[in-house]
Amino acid sequence: MRWRHWGIHFGVHEVTALEKKADYERLIREFGAEPITDEILSYFKDPHILLRRRFFYAHRSLREYLDLHAKGHEVAIVSGRGPSNYMHLGHLMLFAFIFWLQKELKARVYIPLSDDEKYVFGKVKDLKEAYKYALDNALDILALGFQEGRTFLYISTHTQKIYEYATLLSRYLTYNTVKATFGLSDSANAGTIFYAAVQAAHILMPTLEMGYPVLVPIGADQDPYMRLTRDVAERVGLFKPAAIYSIYVRGLTGEPMSASRPETCIFTKDEPEVIRKKIWMALTGGRASVKEQRELGGEPEKCVVFEWLSTYVFQDEKKIEEHYRACRSGEILCGDCKRLLAASLIKRLEEHRRKRKSLIDKLERFFIHDIGDVNEVLFP
């Protein structure tokens, strides 16, 4: 049973797993993705904790990709960001993992900022709004440490090559296919339909330009777009881009994190007071009273605070396990955990914002096109 490899470590993410497990499983059982196995982990000297814990739990073509890398082939990673809002911790974690991959594989990392996507799907008022978020988001991403000279950001509508490649690939994408994949209706606008080709162009650009195989780290629910792009790659005769799929971390309220529901997430911009307040309102696995909790112990499987601590704060399994037991035994209370999480995130984000600030004047070095006056865009 391959499935068993995933999500059984200390019950972490178990709730997420129970809620969404059917979907996660289907990706492997029905749609032919493969589980992350110990064999995959053995490609790395010291696998990232999110790999060890199968937070990244499934993949496509990752073995072929890593084999090429092992043979000395240069490789690329593509991970896009739709700039329609400020970034929150959920976004950052994905990019933190990609930063680790960049170091491990000495990979070129391409980060398309898809202003076109957010505009045609009506998530921003105009392209100018998306532009502002794009530069703001770029600072958050780069603050994670990405290497200059190996990290290439671009805003989609500002990149001539993307339109050229999207045109090239669009001939292989029928309206019927796009409609089914994106779930569009016939009253969808022309931009949303073409965006399927643009997204494929983002993913395949490093292969088209330089023949580098591509890996896309992505949420499990994004697989339909990966399949679409892999089909196109095959038809055009390119290396089918590899993908590595993550499960999701729940938002503070227990619902999915969403930038449009600020109470579900912590933005990188959030001030200490806001962070404390949001975390104080978070869904936990606590009992009705302190007395009851001391006697019965908490239920960390249900607790978002525990989920966040084990994903964003603790850096090793031992720590997670200890904390899990302390909660289960009634040794610690919800207030303790909330304070721990808040203090840790406040400290981390203070440091993050310092790094962000120091990058403003260097930002243009990471972009493949001219970005104008950054200060004027961000602080008009």
Add this chain to the structure above:
Amino acid sequence: MRWRHWGIHFGVHEVTALEKKADYERLIREFGAEPITDEILSYFKDPHILLRRRFFYAHRSLREYLDLHAKGHEVAIVSGRGPSNYMHLGHLMLFAFIFWLQKELKARVYIPLSDDEKYVFGKVKDLKEAYKYALDNALDILALGFQEGRTFLYISTHTQKIYEYATLLSRYLTYNTVKATFGLSDSANAGTIFYAAVQAAHILMPTLEMGYPVLVPIGADQDPYMRLTRDVAERVGLFKPAAIYSIYVRGLTGEPMSASRPETCIFTKDEPEVIRKKIWMALTGGRASVKEQRELGGEPEKCVVFEWLSTYVFQDEKKIEEHYRACRSGEILCGDCKRLLAASLIKRLEEHRRKRKSLIDKLERFFIHDIGDVNEVLFP
């Protein structure tokens, strides 16, 4: 009866008119275009013969456009070319008229070379093939005399701004609208659907970039795309682009001219022997025998050679009228007309090719983007 203004001069184009008159009329009667009137002609000191003869017979918003020009407003003309083959005389005539307009209005002329269109609609094998034709076609167009500094060519997929503007406009074009306008099926590829937005971007770029009102000289059958673009312009709050519509010159065989049926047209590349041969096979209004023709006279209304002479060769109405009468009276025979047409076109195209050649090294000055090594593309 406004309609009467059109196509009654000396019976010229009468056959074309009879064949297509219903379509031409519908543009005015049903679709709200307006006829070219003497009032429109009065905007020009010496109106072009193709205007006087109502070869350009209908328009939209031309009065508003000319009024703005008369008030000292800078204006632009946009006329695209889909680069999927070499150019023939039918194409050149449209651009010759645009060249005249450029001088009259001191207009900026934008000439998008839509490699994307030809590629997504499968008219070229790949974008590289379209690129070659684009540069070749550019030489033909510029050989007509277009002014440097006022004439701007670009290849669609090589122009970042076009993708940005197409994205901007795509939100106003639903799949349903595009499907109906272009006559697409659901198995159409994503590129063909998005091309509606790209074409609108071509037309509206001078207005979007600089606020210049735009005029599009175009074949009458292209009106659906104009209507689409005018609707979008209105919704975005831009000056609705004006259009001026031409009827068509028949091909040598009597069928429509088409680059894919070489016998119907004369390419700018055609050698004298080829030109003579094609014209010798042309459809005429001649009688069964010389004797009969001397007695009854020819039928210039049916004759493509006469149609071509009066469109491509004779520069004034008097000459056309004289020739018409000479044919009608049996004074001249089909061989005379064919030799006259062939000699005239051979001479003109020799001169044209000289101008083309002299432009190769200057070509890049007319493009708004880098075009690489022209000689390498055209003579690999």
